[in-house]
Amino acid sequence: MEIKTEKRDNAQIILVSGMLDASNYQKFEEDISLLIQGGPDKIVFNLSNLEYMSSAGVRAFLKTNRTIKSKEGVMVFCCLKPFIKEVFEIAGLDVGFKIFADVESAVQFLDA
Amino acid sequence: MFDLIIPVAWELFQIIAVITLCSYFIIRTDVFNRLIQENGSIKDKILIILFFGVISIYGTMSNIVLDGSPANVRDLGPVIAGLCFGPWIGLGSAIIGAIFRYSFGGITAVPCTLTTLLAGTLAGIVWIINKKRYIGTYYALIFISLIELLHLGLIFLIAGDGPEVMAIIDNMWTIMLPLYLFGIAIFSIFYKNYTNEKKNREELERERVELQFAQEIQESFLPKTAPSISGYDISASTYPAREVGGDFYDFIHFEDGEVGFVIADVSGKSVPAALFMALSCTAIRISTGWIRAPSSIAEEVNTIISKYAESGMFFSMVYGVISPLNGVLKYINAGHPPPVLFKKEGSHDELQRTGTIIGFLEGQKFLEANVSLEKGDFIVCYTDGVTEAQTFKGEMFGKDRLIKTIDENRSKTAQEVSNLIITGIKKFVGENPQFDDITILVIKRTE
Structure with a gap:
């Protein structure tokens, strides 16, 4: 699991790569909470390079969402691979989160 | 010198x-x-x-x-x-x-x-x-x-x-x-x-003691045996990973003979997961004291758990109530891997999601679905530890292998089906250690 971040307009784009599972979700939560500390509160999770995610990963995103919401921010997702899309659908994350096909539409949504 | x-x-x-x-x-x-x-x-x-x-x-x-x-x-x-x-x-x-x-x-x-x-x-x-x-x-x-x-x-x-x-x-x-x-x-x-x-x-x-503590909590909340209901064959097995997660299952016997069952996966590890599992298990049990409809149970539990979600507590679950006499199963699926219903004549169906993970969306409404179990039909519920068991190379056991394993053993008893799934997983992953809890419930109508 690797995280890269980039600012575009008012949004912070967080690129998550590799595997997100029980072995590293705690580190993921820590890294993300550092990234969003005091930073911009409009976040796009770009999952184009996320190969695998288990229920621990789902939990990590839900927890991050709590933190962002408590700061009145918003987080959206983009570029889900088929496997990740399936995990999102099983858990019902597609109901509570906005998911976009590409970074541009995600940023556009946050800018509107 | x-x-x-x-x-x-x-x-x-x-x-x-x-x-x-x-x-x-x-x-x-x-x-x-x-x-x-x-x-x-x-x-x-x-x-x-x-x-x-x-x-x-x-x-x-x-x-x-x-x-x-x-x-x-x-x-x-x-x-x-x-x-x-x-x-x-x-x-x-x-x-x-x-x-x-x-x-x-x-x-x-x-x-x-x-x-x-x-x-x-x-x-x-x-x-x-x-x-x-x-x-x-x-x-x-x-x-x-x-x-x-x-x-x-x-x-x-x-x-x-x-x-x-x-x-x-x-x-x-x-x-x-x-x-x-x-x-x-x-x-x-x-x-x-x-x-x-x-x-x-x-x-x-310290870690060893914590782990043992977590295991003891988990074990004490799990039913010691699967219920015996006339005309049904039920098995429940759980195999905790070394770093205990929060898988759990439970059975609730109602006075009119209906039987409730739950399979759930609390994410997280060790003591926090075990404590949260205990809380979730209790919330479900208490709710069943005055509510029967699975959708209302899910909504009630979701309200309770959402209050604690600050700490990152969420869980997926399937909760169902069976009327043993007519075989009708009413259920909700809150973001859990879909249980599979195997029909006697050879087909199979999945019990798809009817709501999202518990603790995610406060005040969410759950749909309720129902299926009918005929003689010879059976349902297999599992947690993602089953399908996501991995080999060293990262290849996963997956749903297809799971369904194939069960399909080949339709005539076996509930416990045998469960054991064969475990054997299949072990054979597939080889020496690779188990990362996540594995839990399997099998409910078979025999008469």
Whole structure:
């Protein structure tokens, strides 16, 4: 699991790569909470390079969402691979989160 | 020249060997340990005073005579004793060494004796100033150097600066100080290694106890046996991963004969996951006390859990209620891997999501679905530990293999089906360790 971040307009784009599972979700939560500390509160999770995610990963995103919401921010997702899309659908994350096909539409949504 | 150097080198080697061995040995004794933790008995204190006293005597006796003047490491024992255990033990061992030294006499008898006594006491005072802990390699080296400087000063002051005294002082720089520094350094290194080892051991032990605690909580909340309902064959098995997760299942017997069941996956590990599992399990059980409809149970539990979601507690679950007589199963699926219904005639269906993960969306409404179990039909519920069991290469067991395994064993009993799935997973992953809890519920209508 690797995280890269980039600012575009008012949004912070967080690129998550590799595997997100029980072995590293705690580190993921820590890294993300550092990234969003005091930073911009409009976040796009770009999952184009996320190969695998288990229920621990789902939990990590839900927890991050709590933190962002408590700061009145918003987080959206983009570029889900088929496997990740399936995990999102099983858990019902597609109901509570906005998911976009590409970074541009995600940023556009946050800018509107 | 060699005639002189070889015996001296040999004696030096002996002293170094003795210091090294003694340091290694004493640090590993129970007496040393109890005293370091400040719960040594009087007997322990006497033993350690004797030990370092004897080391001090050895320091005097191992006199290396160079150019006719003696050099020794008498103060090493009392200094280490003082730095480790305080002024009383420092002084105690110093007294033993000092008396022995004084009995030898000679022009430096008084300053040498005095230095040893001061060395043990001052080291003990340093221990007190450093909050009753060993001061570490660096400061211990400085301390021993200062003590030997004091030694030097006292010799000058008391014994004067005659040629005999000057020869002794010469030896102090060339042999004694390096030996002292070596002695302190080797002791400090052993001591540090030892404390690190101990810390690691304690850490491991703490983790082990936590894990056991988590396991006990988890086990105490799981039903000991699957319910026996006439006309049905039910099995429930869970295989916790080494780092216990929060899978759980439960069965609820209603007075009118209906049976509720739940399979759930609380994400997280160890104690937090176990505690959250206990909370979730309790929330479900209590809700079933006055609510029957699975969708209302899910909504109630979701409201309860959402209150705690600040701490990142979420879980997926399938909750269903079976009417054993007509085989109707009403259920909700809150973001859980869909259970699979195997029909007698050979087809299979999935019990898809009817709501999202519990704790995610406050106030969410759950849909309720129902299916009918005919004679010979069965349902397999599982957690993602089953489908996501991985080989070394990262290949996953997956839903297709799961369904195939079950399809090939339709005629088996519920427990056999469950066991065969586990066997299949084990065969598939090989030596790769299990990362996530695996839980399987099989409900089969036999009549």
